[in-house]
Amino acid sequence: MRFDTLQGWLSWIESCHPSEIELGLERMGQVFQRLQTDFSNSKIITVAGTNGKGSCVAALEHLLLKAGFSVGCYTSPHLIRYNERIHVGGQEIDDPSLLHSFEKIDQLRGDISLTYFEYGTLAALDIFSTRQLDIVIMEVGLGGRLDASNIVDADIAIVTNIDIDHVDWLGSDKDIIGREKAGIFRAGKIALCGDPQPPASVQAVAQELGAIFYQRDKDFTVSIQGQQFDWQGIGASQMGLQQINGLPVSQLPFDSVVVAIQACQLLGLPADAAFYQGLAQLQLTGRFQRRSYQGKELVLDVAHNPAAAAHLAQRLAQEPAQGNNYALVAMMADKDIDAILAPLANSFASWFVADLQANPRALKAQALAARIAAVGCGPVQQSATMSEALQAALALMAAEDRLIVFGSFFTVAEIVKLIDDSQLTDHRRGEA
Structure with a gap:
């Protein structure tokens, strides 16, 4: 085996392709054929979209596991551990399974160069094929x-929504972006669009x-009444309409949950509001996730x-609140910073910014503050590190205030790690 630790493999995979992103399926397709995966007994659900993909996957996983299916999920990026990207039966994949698949892919690829994401995708598919799961997401x-x-x-191919992002790769035209995302649709198979107002290109494709x-x-339609909503859509027979009343409004993005329910109805899950009550408590890390830290409320x-x-x-x-x-924010330099700031301009009493020191893509705190x-947007306080920025914000906040941490997966990941490490240290001190 080339490496005997997950970190060894990940460091090597990250450096062995000349570019971080290289769209196209030709190279990967050759290796995928050599893997000889078998999904003949699995239903595959692919989820695309500008936002809400991870929330849609989380809702699907929760509901399908509750219905008794064996389920595998592949998502990206991860926040803390690479293992977060691959779930089997609702649990993160173990290191030995990843090491085995990485080694297998390395041996089969020959002289074909693969990106970090391609390696991970192939590993997930290898793991899911080996486990012979009912559903692969x-x-x-x-x-x-x-x-x-x-x-x-x-x-079942799902497009959650269409908006502008990754303009260097996908362009700045919603119609073009819609056509790219709808490229996951297949002839004779189900295609769902959760965006109430998608570009015409999605249906055209x-x-x-x-x-x-x-x-x-x-x-499929919804009607909201307070913290509940009624859903009407297509059932498993695809004949006539199915009605479910009194569904709970989830903490996850509403549009993602609505389209996930439609997918589940097509798979024959119960058309009964009681079955869906668990959605009300379902949270996904970093999606309007509430945490308490040092007596203050944080939203990640x-x-x-x-x-x-x-x-x-x-x-x-x-x-x-x-x-x-209050806002704690760091962003990638290649994002449309002004367009991200605009809808939030009047949302915060004060802003705190810091460098993401280990991330070369990140916009420098001084530039972001400017x-x-x-x-x-309001007063801005600049710190050298995210830890210092977090402490500066907490020191200013009153008990009833709320700190919103946003701007990128990397921003949220760093704060999650700071909180978890601090709470683990406090727990160990308590044990001593």
Whole structure:
């Protein structure tokens, strides 16, 4: 074996391809064929979209496991541990399984160079094939048509929504982006769109490919009443409409949950509101996730594009703090910073920024502070590290205030690690 630790493999995989991202399925397809995976007894669900993919996968996993299916999920990126990317039976994959698959892929690839994401996707598919699961859920990494996850044919392909992000790769036109994301659709297979107002290209691609297309607010609809909603859509027979009343509003993004329910109904899950009550408590790390730290409330949200920032602003308005909201933020330099800041400009009493020192993609704190000030978002305090920025924010906050951590997966990951490490240290001191 080339390496006997997961970190050894990951460090090598990260450095062995000349570019971090290389869209296209030709190289990976050759290795995938050599893996000889078998999904003949598995239903495959592929989830694409600008935002809400991870939440859709989390809702699907929760519901399908509750229904008694054996389920594998592949998502990205991870926050703390690489193992988070691959779930089997609701549990993170173990290191030995990853080491075995990485070694197998390394031996089969010959002189074919693979990206970090391609290695991980192939490993997930190898693991899922070996376990012979009922359902395999694949989250698209970037785009759809040329993404590594699209190497397998989806029985149900989901597009959560379409908005502007990754413009260097996907362009800045929603119609073009919609066409790329709809590239996961397959002839004669189900294609779902959870976006109430998608670009016309999504349905156009479905028609071109011959997919069985169902559209939010046309084929499946919702009516919200407070903390409950009624759902109407297509049942497993795909004949007539199915009605479920009194469903709980989840902490996860609403649109993602709605389209996940439609997928589950097509798979024959119960059309009974009682079955879905667990959605009310379902949380996904970094998606408007509430944490308590040093007696203060934190909300962790990976919002890193304009649409996600607008959704975050809406949630903050709908669920106001007793006191003030404060922001702790760091972003990647290749994002549309001003467009992300715009919907949140009036949301915070003060902003705290810091460098993500280990991330070369991150915008320097000084530059981010200048952008925040230029947009007129409010006072900005700059710190050298995320730890210092967190402590500065907590020192300013009153008990009834709330700190919102957002801007990227990397931002949230660093704060999660700081909190968890601190709480683990406090626990060990207590034991002593």
